[in-house]
Amino acid sequence: MLSRRNATVAVAVGVGVAWVVAITVIIANQPDPGAPSPVALRDSLRSALVARDSGELEDLLDYPGSGASDFADDYVAVLGEEDVRDIAVQLVPDEHSPTRAVVSGVTHGSRFTYSLAVTREEGRWTVAFTPPLP
Numbered sequence: 001m002l003s004r005r006n007a008t009v010a011v012a013v014g015v016g017v018a019w020v021v022a023i024t025v026i027i028a029n030q031p032d033p034g035a036p037s038p039v040a041l042r043d044s045l046r047s048a049l050v051a052r053d054s055g056e057l058e059d060l061l062d063y064p065g066s067g068a069s070d071f072a073d074d075y076v077a078v079l080g081e082e083d084v085r086d087i088a089v090q091l092v093p094d095e096h097s098p099t100r101a102v103v104s105g106v107t108h109g110s111r112f113t114y115s116l117a118v119t120r121e122e123g124r125w126t127v128a129f130t131p132p133l134p
Helices: 004-028 038-051 054-058 068-081
Strands: 085-092 100-107 110-121 124-128
Touching (some): 038 054, 038 124
Antiparallel strands (some): 100 110
């Protein structure tokens, strides 16, 4: 026969185990970062930048460690502060096997352009906010 104290401990342990299992399942079912194709990467990157969607941007980043979320939040905040508009993304040297994503747009009446390294790992395409290697 279980005492009230033992029953309480058993329920608490059961809830703890269920919580750990639930978190593990959620993490295991998270999609890998990146897009399934270069064209999807280009379209999603443009969409994330235009919409100032840090969650969508975070999902496309090849970013070491766990700082992708903070980086994406800060990056889209700057886009808004700088009144960035007319954003375009082009994959080079070609759309089927890119090594760089060239982002262009307008801020405060001036055009800007910068390149991001494009990487492919296990069939997923990502961008890195580091200088692309030649």
